[in-house]
Amino acid sequence: MPTPMQQRRAVAGDWPAPSLPRVFLTCLKIGSLSFGGGGSGWVHREFVVRHRWVDDEAFAANLGVSRILPGPSTLNLLVCLGNDLLGTRGALACIVGYIIGPLHIVLLLWAAYSALQDRTLFEAFNLGMAFAAIGLMLLVCWTGARAVARHGPGLWVAAATAVAVAGLGLPLVPVVAVIGPVSVFLAARRLRGA
Amino acid sequence: MRDGDLLALIAVFVPFSLLSFGGGNVVIAGIQQEAVNVHQWVTARQFIELFAISRAAPGPGSMLATLVGWNAAGYVGAVVATAAFFGPSSLLCLGLQRAGQAHRGKLWYRAIREGLAPVGIGLTIAAVVIVFRLAGGGPLALAIVVAAAALFSSLPRLPTLLVLFAGGVVMALAAL
Numbered sequence: 001m002p003t004p005m006q007q008r009r010a011v012a013g014d015w016p017a018p019s020l021p022r023v024f025l026t027c028l029k030i031g032s033l034s035f036g037g038g039g040s041g042w043v044h045r046e047f048v049v050r051h052r053w054v055d056d057e058a059f060a061a062n063l064g065v066s067r068i069l070p071g072p073s074t075l076n077l078l079v080c081l082g083n084d085l086l087g088t089r090g091a092l093a094c095i096v097g098y099i100i101g102p103l104h105i106v107l108l109l110w111a112a113y114s115a116l117q118d119r120t121l122f123e124a125f126n127l128g129m130a131f132a133a134i135g136l137m138l139l140v141c142w143t144g145a146r147a148v149a150r151h152g153p154g155l156w157v158a159a160a161t162a163v164a165v166a167g168l169g170l171p172l173v174p175v176v177a178v179i180g181p182v183s184v185f186l187a188a189r190r191l192r193g194a
Numbered sequence: 195m196r197d198g199d200l201l202a203l204i205a206v207f208v209p210f211s212l213l214s215f216g217g218g219n220v221v222i223a224g225i226q227q228e229a230v231n232v233h234q235w236v237t238a239r240q241f242i243e244l245f246a247i248s249r250a251a252p253g254p255g256s257m258l259a260t261l262v263g264w265n266a267a268g269y270v271g272a273v274v275a276t277a278a279f280f281g282p283s284s285l286l287c288l289g290l291q292r293a294g295q296a297h298r299g300k301l302w303y304r305a306i307r308e309g310l311a312p313v314g315i316g317l318t319i320a321a322v323v324i325v326f327r328l329a330g331g332g333p334l335a336l337a338i339v340v341a342a343a344a345l346f347s348s349l350p351r352l353p354t355l356l357v358l359f360a361g362g363v364v365m366a367l368a369a370l
Binding site: 031032033034035036037039040041042045049050057060061063064065066067068069070071072073074075076079080083084088091095098099101102103105106107109110113120121123124125126127128129130131132133134135136137138139140141142144145147148151153154155156157158159160161162164165166167172173176179180181183184185186187188190191192 | 256324
């Protein structure tokens with residue numbers, strides 16, 4: 001019985017299907033190259049834009065769950081997508097692929113940093129990459145906002161969450177504990193046809 | 195390296211993994227307490243440097259566990275700490291995903307996914323704003339953000355790292 005994702009892909013057409021090696025290598029690439037942060041931006045660029053393994057709506061839904069559960073949201077996101085595409089093996093391949101690069105790279109960076117005399121240029125360079133990575137994240141915010149705007153008060157919920165956490169500086173867990181159930185309740189009403 | 199160190203790394207990082215709502219930042223203070231005060235794996239001064247480097251690395255926002263593990267017990271310590279910090283939360287996520295799968299068509303399952311999606315986007319927007327502020331912001335930073343976003347959206351085939359690199363070079367040149 002094909003998953004909804006597989007059914008959507010069958011309709012979408014002729015993009016190369018995700019195979020375990022391909023997904024693993026993509027996660028390896030994302031993990032190893034995502035300097036400056038914005039991992040979910042990378043996942044979007046690779047999984048949604050480049051490979052068309054996932055659409056924006058499924059991406060946003062998985063991103064929501066990933067941000068709320070404990071752990072790095074990019075890793076959770078890859079676990080969800082990996083499982084959706086290829087089951088438990090897919091999820092495990094994503095975990096290992098994503099983590100193994102950064103694990104070794106951070107150790108190398110630590111060794112190099114300890115050896116560096118003047119670190120100002122290094123720090124400026126890192127900062128620049130972080131800002132460019134924010135640019136990548138803006139794309140996720142934009143496409144995500146458009147995807148959630150399609151369903152009822154999605155845009156208002158997103159705005160309220162953003163204002164609460166970034167504008168008012170409220171801590172994440174209580175904000176989600178309040179807004180989350182409200183949003184879910186409204187979605188349930190909408191789906192039920194109220 | 196003593197076996198006690200490896201067990202201690204596991205005992206420290208597994209609970210933090212399950213508590214790290216919103217990413218690793220929430221548990222930084224706790225990790226600092228354990229690494230510096232309780233187990234003395236690193237000094238306070240070293241911890242600050244570890245933190246900066248863990249942010250510079252690609253991948254998850256915080257490879258702090260890896261570096262603490264390295265300082266505690268070398269390469270094996272780094273691997274054990276990494277697994278202890280990322281394993282539990284990932285397996286929890288996988289478990290919930292798979293448990294929910296059987297109920298894919300059910301109303302409450304779809305309501306949860308559809309209801310949480312905008313919350314996730316809101317948190318993403320908030321994260322972008324907060325990181326931008328924390329990093330000091332400024333007009334040059336804003337220019338890099340906007341230019342990068344424009345490049346990413348108009349040229350999907352452009353290598354991502356190239357744009358990041360360009361941002362880094364611009365900032366480094368400005369620092370000269």
